[in-house]
Amino acid sequence: MNAEAIKATLPRDLMASVVVFLVALPLCMGIAIASGMPPAKGVVTGIIGGLVVGWLSGAPLQVSGPAAGLTVLVFELVQQYGAAMLGPILLLAGALQLLAGRLKLGCWFRVTAPAVVYGMLAGIGILIVLSQLHVMMDAKPQASGLDNLSAFPAALWAALPFAGDGDGLVAASLGLLTIACMWVWDRLKPQRLRLLPGALLGVAAATxxxxxxxxxxxxxxxxxxxADAITWLQPADLLAFAxxxxxxxxxxxxFIASAETLLSAAAVDRMHQGPRADFDRELSAQGIGNMLCGMLGALPMTGVIVRSSANVQAGARTRVSAMLHAVWLLAAVVLLAALLERIPVASLAGVLVYTGLKLIDLKALRQLGRYGRMAMLIHVATALTIVATDLLTGVLVGFALTLMQLAWQASRLKINVVQDGRRVELRMQxxxxxxxxxxxxRALAGVPQDAWLYVPMExxxxxxxxxxELLEEWQRSNQGNGARLIIEPRALVRRVEGGRRQAAYLGTLPEGN
Incomplete structure (x- = not known):
């Protein structure tokens, strides 16, 4: 990019970077807390996502950082294996993403049924809400969605003044204030202030x-x-891959990070008229970013639609905006640490609750209904399985149901027998x-034994x-009665198993032309 182009785009990119920073700061910290990690870990991931992935990205206007979509999975991994093992997991996950990008497999990560994707996001949203409701009351979230649901009545009772010390209710009021500010701002914000994020206003008001x-x-x-937030990966940690x-x-x-990233990149492409995303390059960049996060003991990253849409709406023109937002994140942690420590954790939990509720998109469920009840069933089954078990199991159930639907659709066959004198048509669809x-x-059993059987293929x-072979057998069995089998060879070539050679052979059946 020449100097004139930089001069023309820099003011817009600079303004957009400030807007993205204001959106990203509370989300980075809130997602880290929801993942069972210190808030600074989320900020480190946001810095890497801006400086490194923003520079290498195949989608220049997409912003990367810690994402709500991985919160549940990371929390489960930290609870099961410990925070130290998150580094080796991210190192290998990033290497797989980098390898997939170099092998030009980016498009294949997008081959995911929308019902499964929306169901996955809805399930994640439910889990985020269930866990962060506990955090809003300054209580510790449980390890699973069902545990959080069953423990909620007791946690709510303990937060009440006449049942406990009442501190939980006080904290919850700050979280509810944050949610109310975000809800009101999303609906009533003035046009001139539309770029100011509601999350920042809600957190500021609660603080x-x-x-x-x-x-x-x-x-x-x-x-x-x-530097205290960085936990370097130790060579001995790699032995955990046993x-x-x-x-x-x-x-x-x-898989989940790649799917979320590329779906976000596709959505960002629809928001602007600039260069289209290079999915393979974006996948490689995400792989490098996650490998760095693994080496530094940070959170995993994806391309994030909330920050990316804010970037586009703020007028960003180049990747400089995403890179500058990371600079502001770094400056905030270094220079404003005392201010950040004034923020109530319940307020950040409120941000996550509001984000989780938006992931439970009932409009997407209704839109799936246009494609049949099975799509809605896959969506609901995926979401509920994620809540009842875990994220990976839910996604696998969604894929299994999709394959079952595909197999059922592929095996459907309608047969009609239409008779006109001696001529009989076996119409199959x-x-x-x-x-x-x-x-x-059963259909052939009703065809007269001396019929001229036409089998259209269109x-x-x-x-x-x-x-x-069943058609051939009918021909051989009834040939002595004057029966004839008539199939159009050209149509048969395009549809028969075995290709042209087999179709040419079958076209030689008696009276087959």
């Missing part, structure tokens, strides 16, 4: 109220030195596979050897 009233609530802990569970965890992180041999046998997507 000021807490300080003014001197409320005794849990507050954010930020290290005096950012545990197959860590390998599965790395695969899960790589769909796919004629070996699973439909009994159905075809509405048939596919026919396998079992069904063709």
């Amino acid at each position: 000021l109220l807490g300080l003014w009233m001197g409320l005794d609530v849990r507050r954010v802990e930020v290290p005096d030195n950012l 545990d197959p569970g860590l390998l599965v965890a790395a695969l899960a992180v790589a 769909g796919a004629a596979t070996f699973l439909k041999v009994p159905q075809m046998s 509405h048939l997507r596919y026919i396998d050897h079992a069904c063709m």
